[in-house]
Amino acid sequence: MMSEPLELERRLDHEEWIIEREVNIRLVAAGINELSEALPPSPLKIFLAQFxxxxxxxxxxxxxxxxxxxxWVETAxxxxxxxxxxxxxxxxxFRAERSLSALKQLSGGERDLGFLRLSGL
Incomplete structure (x- = not known):
């Protein structure tokens, strides 16, 4: 009979394998989970949106x-x-769009969080 820590480790390794397999299946089926980057609106579009x-x-x-x-006085x-x-x-x-693009630049690129283990198993 296996010891409890060894059994727990084996079970976690199996669950990691299942999760990694599911991730790969979903990656192939649906692609990378990311939003497409839209171009910021031009100043003319921002101005015309006011109307x-x-x-x-x-x-x-x-x-x-x-x-x-x-x-003519009332019209003017x-x-x-x-x-x-x-x-x-x-x-x-216009300032909001500039702030948004500055925040996007500050956020940087992708972050690698590593593999997250399930707790409580």
């Missing part, structure tokens, strides 16, 4: 309606508000 809100389009519609009877005021609203949103979005 995707419903309230912005309501204001643009109000500017058009106020421009029909040639109320509404369009100025829309433009002034887009500037801080663009700056915030």
């Amino acid at each position: 995707s809100s419903l309230i912005v389009w309501v204001l643009v519609g109000a500017a058009i309606v106020s421009g029909l009877p040639q109320e 005021a509404i369009l100025t508000i829309v433009a002034l609203n887009a500037i801080p949103g663009f700056v915030q979005g």
